[in-house]
Amino acid sequence: MKKFLLFVLAIVISFLPGIIGMIFSPDGASDLWYNALNKPALIPAGWVFAVVWPILYFLLGVALYLIMVDKTRISKVKSYSLFAVHMGLNALWSYLFFGLNLTGAALIVILLLIGFTIWMMVSFKQISKPAYYLVWPYIIWLVFALYLNSAVVLMN
Numbered sequence: 001m002k003k004f005l006l007f008v009l010a011i012v013i014s015f016l017p018g019i020i021g022m023i024f025s026p027d028g029a030s031d032l033w034y035n036a037l038n039k040p041a042l043i044p045a046g047w048v049f050a051v052v053w054p055i056l057y058f059l060l061g062v063a064l065y066l067i068m069v070d071k072t073r074i075s076k077v078k079s080y081s082l083f084a085v086h087m088g089l090n091a092l093w094s095y096l097f098f099g100l101n102l103t104g105a106a107l108i109v110i111l112l113l114i115g116f117t118i119w120m121m122v123s124f125k126q127i128s129k130p131a132y133y134l135v136w137p138y139i140i141w142l143v144f145a146l147y148l149n150s151a152v153v154l155m156n
Helices: 003-026 027-038 045-070 078-100 103-127 129-155
Strands: none
Touching: 003 045, 003 078, 027 129, 045 078, 045 129, 078 103, 078 129
16 A cells, blocks of 8 residues: 555656646636747647646656665665756746746756756666656657747747
């Protein structure tokens, strides 16, 4: 039962930035701003984001769970700290991009987010290789998001 509760906790924690991001996602006034932006040709339809992000947050939650339950004697403080920082940066990006419409500041944050996520992933690898591999799809998506954010900054 304890492992199940840890799994649920890890999943809930991993979804927190997504919940925060939903507050600032295009809707109402922010929708007008977002729709008026010039966007790159490769921007996916809105429903793609609604499908991809939950999958990525779930994978991150599973990765966190694997770190939590691993019996290694390696300290996990660094991994937990990097996970927390990366989740904070994830939520901050949504706030800056959609909440404040600061696309340039969001671009800086996504660069930091990618850096911290790679650092976190490397830290995970020392504890659990499966956790390390579960972060890869997220990294790939973040690089794509970097392209989208960069294009919006350049085109507007």
